[in-house]
Amino acid sequence: MDLPALQHRLRAFAAERAWQPYHTPKNLAMALMVESAELLELFQWLTPEESARLTADPAQRERVADELADVLLYLLQLADHTGIDLHEAVERKLLKNAAKHPAPAAMQEPHSLK
Amino acid sequence: MDLPALQHRLRAFAAERAWQPYHTPKNLAMALMVESAELLELFQWLTPEESARLTADPAQRERVADELADVLLYLLQLADHTGIDLHEAVERKLLKNAAKHPAPAAMQEPHSLK
Amino acid sequence: MDLPALQHRLRAFAAERAWQPYHTPKNLAMALMVESAELLELFQWLTPEESARLTADPAQRERVADELADVLLYLLQLADHTGIDLHEAVERKLLKNAAKHPAPAAMQEPHSLK
Amino acid sequence: MDLPALQHRLRAFAAERAWQPYHTPKNLAMALMVESAELLELFQWLTPEESARLTADPAQRERVADELADVLLYLLQLADHTGIDLHEAVERKLLKNAAKHPAPAAMQEPHSLK
Numbered sequence: 001m002d003l004p005a006l007q008h009r010l011r012a013f014a015a016e017r018a019w020q021p022y023h024t025p026k027n028l029a030m031a032l033m034v035e036s037a038e039l040l041e042l043f044q045w046l047t048p049e050e051s052a053r054l055t056a057d058p059a060q061r062e063r064v065a066d067e068l069a070d071v072l073l074y075l076l077q078l079a080d081h082t083g084i085d086l087h088e089a090v091e092r093k094l095l096k097n098a099a100k101h102p103a104p105a106a107m108q109e110p111h112s113l114k
Numbered sequence: 115m116d117l118p119a120l121q122h123r124l125r126a127f128a129a130e131r132a133w134q135p136y137h138t139p140k141n142l143a144m145a146l147m148v149e150s151a152e153l154l155e156l157f158q159w160l161t162p163e164e165s166a167r168l169t170a171d172p173a174q175r176e177r178v179a180d181e182l183a184d185v186l187l188y189l190l191q192l193a194d195h196t197g198i199d200l201h202e203a204v205e206r207k208l209l210k211n212a213a214k215h216p217a218p219a220a221m222q223e224p225h226s227l228k
Numbered sequence: 229m230d231l232p233a234l235q236h237r238l239r240a241f242a243a244e245r246a247w248q249p250y251h252t253p254k255n256l257a258m259a260l261m262v263e264s265a266e267l268l269e270l271f272q273w274l275t276p277e278e279s280a281r282l283t284a285d286p287a288q289r290e291r292v293a294d295e296l297a298d299v300l301l302y303l304l305q306l307a308d309h310t311g312i313d314l315h316e317a318v319e320r321k322l323l324k325n326a327a328k329h330p331a332p333a334a335m336q337e338p339h340s341l342k
Numbered sequence: 343m344d345l346p347a348l349q350h351r352l353r354a355f356a357a358e359r360a361w362q363p364y365h366t367p368k369n370l371a372m373a374l375m376v377e378s379a380e381l382l383e384l385f386q387w388l389t390p391e392e393s394a395r396l397t398a399d400p401a402q403r404e405r406v407a408d409e410l411a412d413v414l415l416y417l418l419q420l421a422d423h424t425g426i427d428l429h430e431a432v433e434r435k436l437l438k439n440a441a442k443h444p445a446p447a448a449m450q451e452p453h454s455l456k
Contacts, residue, residue: 001115001117001200001201001204003115006204009208013208013211013212013217016217016218017215017217017218018218022387024162024163024165024166025157025165025166025168025169026157026160026162026165027162027165027386027387029150029153029154029156029157029165030154030258030382030386031386032150032153032154032185033147033150033151033153033154033261033379033382034379034382034383034386036143036146036147036150036185036379037147037375037376037378037379037380038379039143039146039147039192040143040144040146040147040372040375040376041376042143043139043140043143044369044372044373044376045364045369046140047276048138048140048141048275048276049138051138051139051140051141051143052138052139052195054139054196055139055196055197055198061196061197061198064196064198065198065202065203065206065207066203066206066207066210068189068192068193068196068198068200068203069200069203069204069206069207069208070207071146071150071185071189072186072189072200072203072204073204073207073208075182075185075186075189078153078182079182081166082168082169082175082178082182083169083175084169084175084178084179084182086115086182086183086186087115088179089179089180089182089183089186090115090120090183090186090187092179092180092183093179093180093183093184093187094123094127094183094187096180097127098127101131103127103130103131104130104131104132136273141272141273144268144271144272144372145272147265147268147375148265148268148269148272150265151261151262151264151265151266152265154258154261154262155262158255158258158259158262159250159255161390162389162390229343229345229428229429229432231343234432237436241436241439241440241445244445244446245443245445245446246446252390252391252393252394253385253393253394253396253397254385254388254390254393255390255393257378257381257382257384257385257393258382260378260381260382260413261375261378261379261381261382264371264374264375264378264413265375267371267374267375267420268371268372268374268375270371271367271368271371274368276366276368276369277366279366279367279368279369279371280366280367280423282367282424283367283424283425283426289424289425289426292424292426293426293430293431293434293435294431294434294435294438296417296420296421296424296426296428296431297428297431297432297434297435297436298435299374299378299413299417300414300417300428300431300432301432301435301436303410303413303414303417306381306410307410309394310396310397310403310406310410311397311403312397312403312406312407312410314343314410314411314414315343316407317407317408317410317411317414318343318348318411318414318415320407320408320411321407321408321411321412321415322351322355322411322415324408325355325415326355329359331355331358331359332358332359332360
């Protein structure tokens with residue numbers, strides 16, 4: 001996915017609708033949170049097992065897909081408005097996560113052969 | 115950003131740590147929400163103007179970048195575990211958004227020339 | 229619990245610290261959300277059964293109690309700053325809930341005897 | 343507000359609808375979060391000033407009141423299901439908050455006279 005191109009499209013979409021004054025980082029972070037809650041709501045009362053089967057149903061699948069897209073679209077806009085390169089941010093965070101949660105030795109072995 | 119490759123790495127990372135049983139769609143949606151709140155927390159008490167300047171400070175910039183990455187990483191895992199193609203989901207949602215929020219006529223003109 | 233007295237104490241606490249300019253309804257709603265996420269985080273990776281046993285552990289019990297209190301304290305402040313009477317709001321919402329989700333007839337019977 | 347009596351009514355309401363299996367602490371914490379997001383959504387795109395005036399409009403006031411009630415109702419149920427006394431929790435948290443954020447000396451003076 002070409003994230004910078006997508007961010008450019010989202011900026012144009014907002015500009016055409018004169019939405020820029022609303023798109024402060026603070027408001028975009030709120031919107032991201034509200035969309036995350038709409039996504040969570042789809043799984044709210046399900047058992048873990050039911051949650052794993054939810055998207056086998058096409059109508060539910062489209063709802064989950066739509067909410068995932070909404071979260072991603074606000075995430076891209078927030079990164080854009082705060083000048084953060086998501087690719088760099090992800091790679092640095094993955095290094096931090098690996099340092100914070102070292103893989104158990106036995107599991108690392110096959111990977112250390114690479 | 116090569117999202118499928120990243121999703122593959124996240125699956126391997128979770129498998130090495132035996133985290134798969136925890137990674138139900140329901141739990142991943144909760145984790146996504148919790149990370150969204152940690153992101154929001156950085157902007158919580160700021161004025162709109164202060165929120166726009168926050169990432170000019172390098173330390174704050176890294177915090178925002180880390181939280182954005184955390185949200186994106188859980189989003190990718192949730193899409194992976196629910197079998198949703200994010201590229202398709204985003205394109206379909208952008209069409210829905212355009213239908214729901216038509217651009218004002220005067221603003222559409224330059225675009226109708228394309 | 230004497231909610232108006234508690235709201236009065238919270239207003240005095242904020243005033244002593246010159247926090248009033250930060251306590252817009254918008255910011256209080258964000259703070260409420262952030263605290264709700266901190267509460268949710270305590271249950272995030274637990275199975276439903278583990279979540280039911282969490283507060284049997286005294287240290288976890290105190291953490292849950294603290295987060296519940298944080299949510300309630302922001303809720304009280306938001307109600308105060310928006311001029312909403314929580315008692316009235318709750319009673320009206322309970323009527324709406326009862327209308328929206330009528331109890332099954334068989335279950336209502338014992339209650340209709342009261 | 344008589345919180346224990348309200349908790350008792352909520353338990354009866356859930357029991358009449360056979361909702362108890364859904365009311366694990368984990369699910370109630372999610373529901374609390376989802377309702378907090380619905381509350382936040384009402385303030386999402388407003389300026390701080392607009393957020394302060396929102397409930398001057400009766401229709402908006404009812405929406406805010408309903409969402410505040412929803413959050414409170416799930417909070418009460420979560421406290422009930424985890425065996426936490428909210429009154430105690432609030433008093434202990436207020437002490438912790440006062441220790442964490444001491445009031446500035448000049449502001450404390452009038453209070454120390456009491």
